[in-house]
Amino acid sequence: MKENSLLGRTFDFSVNIVLFLRTLPYNDELKIIKYQLIKSVTSVGANYEESQGASSKADFNNKIRIVLREARESNYWLRLIAAIGYNSAELNKLLQESKELKNIFGAILLKGKQ
Incomplete structure (x- = not known):
């Protein structure tokens, strides 16, 4: 069975945010x-x-909708941190990852609607 790289990527994103916030x-x-x-x-x-x-395609799509909404919110808070003057290379990496995850989950949601 192929490992789902998004599981690792979303976990790592959470860990990296927590570690960044500690700084x-x-x-x-x-x-x-x-x-x-x-x-x-x-x-x-x-x-x-x-x-x-997920127990069904509808259940899966609903979970992905929540994931996308939360990814968008995370991106908002990261942008706010940057806007109030806490810019750093690490924050820029996290913002980039946030944008990429938003795009990925948006694409998954669109594909699921087709």
Whole structure:
């Protein structure tokens, strides 16, 4: 059986976000952003993992819809971190991965509708 690279990729994305957030300073504004980002990014991986055991095509598509929504939210929080001045090479890598994952899950969802 071929291993699903997206399972690893979404897991690694969550881990990399958590590790990145540990490097940011502690303040009230970042506390809220970090909390929201951790919730959304871990939901990407968890819901994609769940989609692999979907009971039907409709169930699978619903899980992917959630994954895409959470990926979009994660991208939003990453962009916000950049916009308020916490730019770094690591953040740029995470933003790129976020965009790629959004595109992948958007394509999966579109294909599932056909």
